[in-house]
Amino acid sequence: MPFGVALARAVEKMPAPGALEGGCRFEPKWDGYRALVDVGEDEASVWSRRGTDLSATFPEITTAAHAQLPPRTVLDGELVIWLDGRLTFEALQERMGRGPRTAASAARARPASLAAFDVLALEGRDIRSRPFDERRALLVELAASWRPPLNLSPVTADADEAAEWFETYAVVGVEGLVVKGGAQPYRADRIWLKVKHRSTIDVVCAAVTGSRSQPQEIVAGLPIEGDLRVVGRTTPLTPAARRHLAPLLRPPEGEHPWPARISPGTFERFNPRTSPIDLALVEPFVVEVSADVAWNGKSFRHGLRFLRARPDAEVDAVRPPTAT
Template sequence: MTATLPPELTGPVQVALARTVEQIPHAGALPGGCRFEPKWDGFRLIVARDRGGSKLWSRRGTDLSTTFPEITAACVDQLVPGTVLDGEVVIWTSGRLDFGALQTRMGRGPRSAAAHAAGHPASYAAFDLLASTGQDARHLPFDERRRLLEQLAAAWRPPLNLSPVTDDRDVATEWFETYTAAGIEGLVIKGGAQPYPAGQRGW
């Protein structure tokens, strides 16, 4: 039987949140060591793939499935039912993140959304795994969730993408200093041993 979603992950999902810090923390500042990721200039998006199709949920619980039809279709095509991802939807224009173009995609009806998807296609950067093969993964440490996510992402094609991560503070510092030109807002830092802190500022 094809996997279904855990009951707590079938609808709007409480996302993990981050708190602001003044400087890049040292490598051992969080349980299990720090894992550094780019902070994308986009909209937070939970992807839930079940046997009936895919749903895209915003951070505040709005259904954005028809707003980004190219992402919804890619999830149906490339994700196994029973999968829930956390990530960011973004639009690239001339090699730079274009938040303005992303905002123009909001609030469109299905026909208009399809036309805008053709003119300003979106991409999805997945950075966490909440469920796999119908099993809730939020209790697992981040490193284990990441390992499972990388396995899932091995066969992905755009517009689905795996957000990069490093445990090297020097590499993270280079990202912080150089990626801003492309529109990256900063860094998100997670603990390698941390479970998914739903609804909390645990990152």
């Protein structure tokens, strides 16, 4: 992997235009896989943010990058797949599960695109120390002759336009906005900001991690196809939330719909674990959480935020959100 990637920390609302060095620049937050594209003399490679070589999985990207980019150039961007005018993360997951022998047919059936938003090296020159606005100008010039699947991610310095993007792009599956400083260099740290669409929903607390007296996270359930299914979990609970919840966590009164130990694959994308997860099962009750748009109809890919308990609400009245 050529470089470490810059990351963003979450904020609750759009920052003021001057909140970051050199003024704020706003970009869509794509719902895909972060990727660095490294173009060598003879071939191009694609790397995940954690350093996994994805070149064999996305041959359409490596082929296009080698054909359209100068050698010794490194781009930062997001791998996405469009289906019926919307982003589909599930199709990307399916592509990730394919072996090299089926990658070519998978690329033809569900081709990926690269939404490029930064250039880190250009023809052998490491330009990460340059301000974002300078790197962006070089990226725009580089992208002038691109053809799909290479695409230039849009950016604006206009806060009103960014606010409009935040509202209107949600219908196609864009998660929110990433905010960067016009004078910021590129470095592998949480130097950017991100603001995501969130909604308040009811879920069923039917288990916790930790213990009933010292809960660490709420394990959330929703009725799916007639059964109460594990659909995600909250981010770690605050000390105040733990104290508030502990008196409500009662042992199950009858047969519980979940086992006391589940595989790590039950939780899709956040806080991956390699060993089974022990649950402290509880009598189900309703809690209110804040969730982002990463709901696929069966589970939440990102952590939920606990807001409050609703022990007076009817568990049978809880319904899944509409898939986005």
